Amino acid sequence: MSNTPEQNPTPSEPGAFRVFLSAAGWIAMMFVFVFIMIVVHFPNRSEPVDSQRVEMRKERLAELRAEQHGIARGYQVVDREEGIVRIPIERARDLMAERLDRADMEEVPREPEDNDS
Numbered sequence: 001m002s003n004t005p006e007q008n009p010t011p012s013e014p015g016a017f018r019v020f021l022s023a024a025g026w027i028a029m030m031f032v033f034v035f036i037m038i039v040v041h042f043p044n045r046s047e048p049v050d051s052q053r054v055e056m057r058k059e060r061l062a063e064l065r066a067e068q069h070g071i072a073r074g075y076q077v078v079d080r081e082e083g084i085v086r087i088p089i090e091r092a093r094d095l096m097a098e099r100l101d102r103a104d105m106e107e108v109p110r111e112p113e114d115n116d117s
Helices: 016-044 051-073 089-106
Strands: 076-079 084-086
Touching: none
Parallel strands: none
Antiparallel strands: 076 084
């Protein structure tokens, strides 16, 4: 069986109507996207923050950071009855390093003595 042009026709160029339909479909998809953005996204946007509120938040943040800096760097009695105090971070770090060094020195195993003599 030989293949003749009648049995295997070559695909032809798309007609003008198909090109128009394809272009119209793409344009319709873009309109649907824009419509969805207008209906769903834009009404749900948050309101812009005014400059007065921004300055108020910056001031509150600066106060909070100063308070935290004071707590982290100062001494304070937390509970006098329980003997709980707050000390600066640097001092606590030094005390813990000293405590760990002492614990390491006490727990260092000694070498066994030779009793061969």
